[in-house]
Amino acid sequence: MKKNYTTGLVSLILIFLFHFTSDAQAFRKGSLLISISEGSTLANYTTKDIGPKTQGMVRSECIGGTRDPLIIEYGLSKRWSIGLTSGADLFVVKPSQFYGFTNSEDKVNITTGEFTVDCGYHVFVNKRLDLSVSASAGVFATTFKETDNDMTYKYTANGTILRIGTRVRYYIYKRFGVFGMISSYVADSSPKDVKGNTAANNYSTSINGMAIEGGLCFKILK
Numbered sequence: 001m002k003k004n005y006t007t008g009l010v011s012l013i014l015i016f017l018f019h020f021t022s023d024a025q026a027f028r029k030g031s032l033l034i035s036i037s038e039g040s041t042l043a044n045y046t047t048k049d050i051g052p053k054t055q056g057m058v059r060s061e062c063i064g065g066t067r068d069p070l071i072i073e074y075g076l077s078k079r080w081s082i083g084l085t086s087g088a089d090l091f092v093v094k095p096s097q098f099y100g101f102t103n104s105e106d107k108v109n110i111t112t113g114e115f116t117v118d119c120g121y122h123v124f125v126n127k128r129l130d131l132s133v134s135a136s137a138g139v140f141a142t143t144f145k146e147t148d149n150d151m152t153y154k155y156t157a158n159g160t161i162l163r164i165g166t167r168v169r170y171y172i173y174k175r176f177g178v179f180g181m182i183s184s185y186v187a188d189s190s191p192k193d194v195k196g197n198t199a200a201n202n203y204s205t206s207i208n209g210m211a212i213e214g215g216l217c218f219k220i221l222k
Helices: 002-024
Strands: 032-049 056-075 080-093 108-125 129-148 151-171 176-190 203-220
Touching: 032 080, 032 151, 032 176, 056 108, 056 203, 080 129, 080 203, 108 151, 129 176, 151 203
Parallel strands: none
Antiparallel strands: 032 056, 032 203, 056 080, 080 108, 108 129, 129 151, 151 176, 176 203
């Protein structure tokens, strides 16, 4: 009777430990992770004249901007994940230096948009901490639209972006935590074949740099 009692108790403890550790992992197969963050970026902002007669670099300068992405990630296995990122960056530049025109303030607000497919490898995972590296590739766009003295300056350029980064998630509670990421990226865009532009129609835009961001993360288990 004592042997059966001991065996049953050990079995209950093992079942409890298995359930606790499997649920407690910050990342595992079947996890759905959602991260919302804000941050800053520092990049070499470069424009080139791609017109048929005057091709060449217009200007390249290291400038800072702000960043605001949304990341969704799904656990394919114990270590690997796949995900999607939708993000936007904001830069302020002088159009007279970068795009061949000027307005009354000699300033335009540049918005970049990206949508990427991400592949992640989770290097270290325990109850609260999830440290991973990621590689992303997708579509990219650079836009601005300014109205000045009844004149509208509109520009859209489309292209691609590649990004590599390191992500960290620390869960304060079982499904809620804080998120941080540092990344490096290369993005190129061109207004070729884009209709409706009223400014800088022969100017391509390349933005290459790094970003640091932080925010909140949420975990949903299957």
